[in-house]
Amino acid sequence: MERDDSDERGGLSLAEEGGEIRAVVTGALGLRELPELQEQLARLEAPRAVTFDLSDAQRIDTGIAWALLRARDRLAEAGARTEITGAQGAVAQILDTVREGLPKPQEEPAPERGLRAALVRLGETVAGGAQSFLGFLGLLGLFVARLLGAVVRPREFRLTALLHHCQAVGLQAVPIVALMAFLIGVVLAFQGAAQLRQFGAEVFVVDLIAISILRELGILLTAIIVAGRTASAFTAAIGSMKMREEIDAMRTLGIDPGHALIVPRVLALVLMLPILGLIANLAGIFGGALMSWIELGISPAMFMTRLAEGTDVTHAVVGLVKAPVFAVLIGVIGCRAGLGVGNTAESLGRMTSSAVVAAIFAVILADALFSIFFQQIGV
C-alpha cells in the first residue's frame, strides 16, 4: 500500500494478440483516471476474448476495480471469454473486496400511477386533513379539561409560567402591534379623506376610521401578527422539547404536559390578546385622528366629539369579543403543531411554518364566521 509521489500515472493500453485483446493496466490508477478508463473499456466489444493483465498495476482504488469488474461482466454476458490475471498484493485484495461487495440491486415495487393512485392520494389527503382537525379538537378539549381541573385543584395551576408567557406574548408584542395599528389608522384617514372629499363629506372620515378599526381591522390584524409571532414560538418551543424527549420525560415524572405546557401558553394568549386588541384600537384611532388633523384640518376636539356622537360602543365590543376566540385558535394550533414534531430538525421547521399558515387561516375563517353571525343577529 506504499504510495509515494514517484508512482507513475497509470493507464490502460489495449493490444491485439492473435485475435485476442490484451488489456494491460499499468501504474497507479485512481478516481481521476476513471473517466478515461471507462471510455476505453466501453470500446471493447464481444465476442472477442479479452484478458485484463494487472501484473504491472501498482495501485488501484475501488472505483477502478469496479469499472474493470463491470466491463468483464458485460463482456462475459455478451458471450466473450474474459479473464483477469496478474493481480498481486494490494491490487488483488481490492479486486476481491469489490467483487464480494458488489451491490445487488433490489427492485422496489414502482409507485402506482393512474386514476386509482390519484384517488388514493386524494383520499389520503382528505383523511389527513380530517385527522389534523380531530387532533386540534382533541387538544382544545385537553386545554379546557386541564383549565377546569385547575379551577377545581388550584394547586396544579402554574402561575409563574402563566406570567412568563403573558410577558412573552403580551408585553413584548405591544410595540409592534401599536405601530402596526397606528399606521393602519394613518392609511385609512388618508385614503378615506381622498374619497370623501369628492362629496364634501370629509367629516365622515371619523366614522370610517372608528368603525373599521374597532369592528374589524384592529383585532384582526393584531391576531394575524400574534399568529405569526406566537404560534411559531409555541411550535418551536414545544417541538424542540419533543425532539429531545423532554415531554416523554415529563410524563414519566408524573408532570402533565397539558398543565405544564399548554394551559399557561394558551391562557396567556386568551388574557393578552384582548388587551393587545384594545391597544391596537387606541393606536389606530390615534393615527387616524392625527392624519385627519393634518390632512383635513379636523381638530382633535372635533374628532372626539364626532367619535362620541357617531360611533356606538357596541362596535368596540363586537371587535374585542372575538379576541379570546382568536387567542384559543392561535394557541391551540401552535401547541398542536409543536406536539406533532418528529425527531428531525426538518420536521420542526415544517411544523413551525405550517402552524403559522394554519393559525392565520383559522383566524381569518373565524372572523368571516363572526361577520355572518353579527349580521344575522343585527349587531
Added chain:
Amino acid sequence: MAETVIEVRGLRNQFGTHVVHDGLDLDVYRGEILGVVGGSGTGKSVLLRSITGLITPAAGSVRMLGTEMRGASEAELDALAERIGVMFQDGALFSSLTVCENVMVPLSNVEGLDARTREALARLKISLSGLPWNAGDKFPSELSGGMRKRAGLARALALDPEIVFLDEPTAGLDPIGAAAFDELIRGLSRALGLTVFLVTHDLDTLYATCDRIAVLAEKRVLVTGTLDDMLEVDHPWVREYFLGPRARAARDAIAAGHGRE
C-alpha cells in the same frame, strides 16, 4: 518502520483560558489503526478536529501526508481533503438528501464522472459499508443509529481516502451492532489499505480493532503503544482504564474468541 502519514508536534489548543492540549506530539503510520483514548474532556475530539483542519491550533504543527497544515494554500488543502475521510459521531449526514445522494456529494467534485458512474460508485461504497441496497434510497431520518453510522462511513470512503478519521464509531450502538462495526472497520482497513485514526471510549473496539493505542492525559499524549504495552504503564488513569473490571471483561472476551478459533 512504515511511513509516517500524520505527524503532530508541540500542538497547543486552548479555549479562552482553558488549555486542552499543551505540547502534544503524535505520529500515525501508514496502514495502521490507531485508537485514541482518554477520559472525558481530555480533548480527543479536539485533537481529531485540529488534525483534520476543522480548528486551527494555538501553536504547534500538524503534517499530514507530507503537507504542513499551517500555511498550506487553499489548493493544497483541497487536494488533501480528497485524500482523507471523516466520519462524525452520528454520521452528520445531510438530512435533506438520501443516503445515496449523501455518498455522491464528494464524488461530484471529481471531473469527468457521469451521473450513472457516480451513483454506481456510491452504491458500491454503501454496499462495502454493509448496508443493503434499499438503504441507499432512504433519508437519514429513516435509518437506525447503526445504519446512519455505516452511511457516514460510506460517505467518508467515497473518494477512496488514504486516512479515515472515525469519531466514536461505536458510541450508542448495541453490543452486537458495535461488534459488527468493529469487524467492518478492521476488514475495510485491511482490504483497502486504509490508515485509521479512531477516537473511542469503547474498550471492546480497542481490543478488537486497534494496532496501536495513544492515551491522552495531562494535556498531551501520555503514552503510545500496543495493548500489551498499556498494561505495563505506571500511571493511575492508564492503570484504572486498562486494568479495571470492564477492561478485564473485554480482554477475556477477546481471549475466549481467540481460543475458539
